[in-house]
Amino acid sequence: MGRKSAKGKERKLRRKEENEITEHLWKLVAEANKIDDPLAPLVSFQKYNKNGLNLTISCHKRESVEEDILLWALNLTKSNMESLYEESGWGWKDRDKLQEMKDDNARYLIVKNEDEKPVAFIHFRFDLDYGQPVVYCYEIQLESEVRNKGLGFFLMQILQLFAIKNSLFKVSATILRINDKSMDFFMRKLKFTEDETSPDDECYMIVSKLARVKT
Template sequence: MEAEENEPTSQRTKRVRRQEILEKKKAADDIIRAASSQKDHLSSFPQYRHYRTNGLSVYLGSGLGDKLSFHLKQYIQKLLKVNMEGPYGSEWPTEEKVKRKEMVAPEARYIFVYEDTNVDGSQISSMPENEKSSSHTDAIVGFVHYRFIMEEEVPVLYVYELQLESRVQGKGLGKFLMDLVERIAIKNRVGAVMLTVQKKNLLAMNFYMAKLGYIVSAISPSRVYPLD
């Protein structure tokens, strides 16, 4: 106690500041750990299990990156290729390898979109994940891949992919899914929802910025390296 009383003001200030930084980091790590430990974020939002509008009827299910069935992996790879090969152009073969690794990471969380055809969505939502994945892969029409990570010492929900088949686009489904993602982020007390969009992907840029109100982050490569 006497040593602390005799401690110079500058050293005391540094010590207090260091302690504050450590406590802040621990709090952020605890948020990421708690959010990532949940297996089914959809369970907190039963009102988002179904989406029926504009002639479209779908229901949602959850998934984990390291628990994907073979058929689900194939579907994800196929849809990524269909939707992303064009925007990436000659860079796609390299990017595809990256995305295949990202796809099955233990920290990857998924929302799968199933077309509501012969099976009642309320029945599907209560099925085990492996049963949904193996039995109803043909009915999938899209997915969201997201994770809880740290960006600039802030816990965020990062959307790695939002991919929909062309026949279900333009019906409000993308906005519905992003609204759900934002609610998941709020419930898990993260600081922001972040994602990456290629500048030349004008449709996606318009969707996120004009329709949803997203802004370009201060740490975006387009701002850090504006000439690149």
């Protein structure tokens, strides 16, 4: 009897601790979500003037992204990804992708050229993923004329900084296994690794990189 009740107490205490930890981790996500523009203090990351590009980068909550920019982002994603989605078995539906892009928690990095024309974007969210507070990269899409000039790398560095500044554990992303260029970009160039939550038997992989400040 005595042992049983001691065990019960232990379980209760453990549950309490677990709840407190979850609450703390949710708080980190909630605090990050309160920030209107996390790019504002990172002045040197608001421009990309390299390799012949002269671009400006801005950060927006979903509700402040104009409808025509959102439609451009949908069409760019479609032209870059539709055949890969079809080939992998996911299939492509404009409506589903638009719904994902219009989620209340969606945030955007939007890159424009000197003519104010959008040329690249990232859709990301501050979220709790399998119990861990993360910056989740839902989409990174570049127009073909700005690819292979280091811009994708630069934009992903911004997400790493958002994670570090907000004490979130890592940056995560989902990539299709058949998307060779993206696999090379994330695994070789960015040094992401397959996440512990990534499934073995799916057409996609979850990859992540810990948000650690270099010492």
